[in-house]
Amino acid sequence: MIKKKFIATASVALAIGGGLFAVAPANAAAFTGYSGTTYSGTELVNSSTTANTTVDIADNLLSSAKNAQGRRWCAVNQEGGFNVIRFIFAPNTNTSTLGQYNKTTDFLWAGTAGGCS
């Protein structure tokens, strides 16, 4: 469990878009998470569940993920006894790095678990 506080500097742009590149697709209707950035390292999770459920993964390793589902997945930390959503993987998106939340995730919520709707 990581409780380190990261402070984003105001000089960094809110969203810098426009980059175009190719990326291999995730498995059909699955969420796949990796320990390394850019989908490298150990495959921590490859799940097609649509249940509202907690999907446990090795703590503090998740660094990239492909969400091929039309539902959200959430990266969650336990902080002071409470579950806190730190990053939402939007439907049908690839996240090549979680940035400041690399290697901080305790577990994932699938479906609408925990308000990750």
Next chain:
Amino acid sequence: MKSNAVKMLALAFAGATMTVLMIGCSSGDGTITVPEQTRESIVALTQTPPELSQATFLAARQCLQSKGYDVPYASAASGNQTASIVGVAGLFASESAATAYGYSSTFRGDPDPISAYETSLPVTDQAKFQTAYSGDPSSEQVSITLTSGAKVSQSAEGCLAEANIAVYGSVATGLKLVNFVNEVYAQVDITEVVAVVKTNLNAYHECMSAAGYEISSLNAADVAVSKFGRYRGAGDPPSADEKTMASKDAGCQAKSGLITDTNKSFFTTAASWITTHEGQIAAQQEALTQAKQKAQKIIDNA
């Protein structure tokens, strides 16, 4: 019925925004005060309206049908109508959203309709369908980088991209909107928020107990599942009993200070970031407004 469900969720979303306007807490770090309009925009941008996901599905479905895939109509409404902007599970964004939307834990967890259709196809056809939906495996991706350093991408080709363009105007605009909540989460001082929650927790529990609900920590969603089960499909409203519980829950959260104080914490901690990015936030709010208008037209014409 399906249309009513989407409209109900849209009303809940609007209600949530209005309630936040009424919170009226003063914020700032002593020198910076976040304007009320900007606060309203931030809350709206973190609570993705359900009509956007529904319209994206309908536009993608139309595209897929033109390519020979008879994807059936379904409710794909999803979003983040009730969650607190600080990401603490169990905290509602507002009383009105809680009453209208209920607990996300009582949804059945059905697969989204595109995934359900894909998995119904023979395995040999699924790769071809994926290409139609989200482009060739080597297709170009549109990428954005968030303040946190996170990099998120989505296919620039296929029916999904066409649907995103139909609803959001561009794939990049859609990506920015659905990831705005991650921008907000990156600004949360979770240590301070947790302290605020702990300060108000006893008052919340006492209030819930007086209302007839025995809650530990912030586990009302678990209690709701044990009482009502997982009985709802995507877009379906909560039962009367669940509405009653959610309403009392959110009322107790408001009365105890959980909602107002955690929001106040966020707007204090993030004041500098918000001020610096005010122009971009306003631009995203405008993009959201336009997307909602386009989405409603797509839903109305379906």
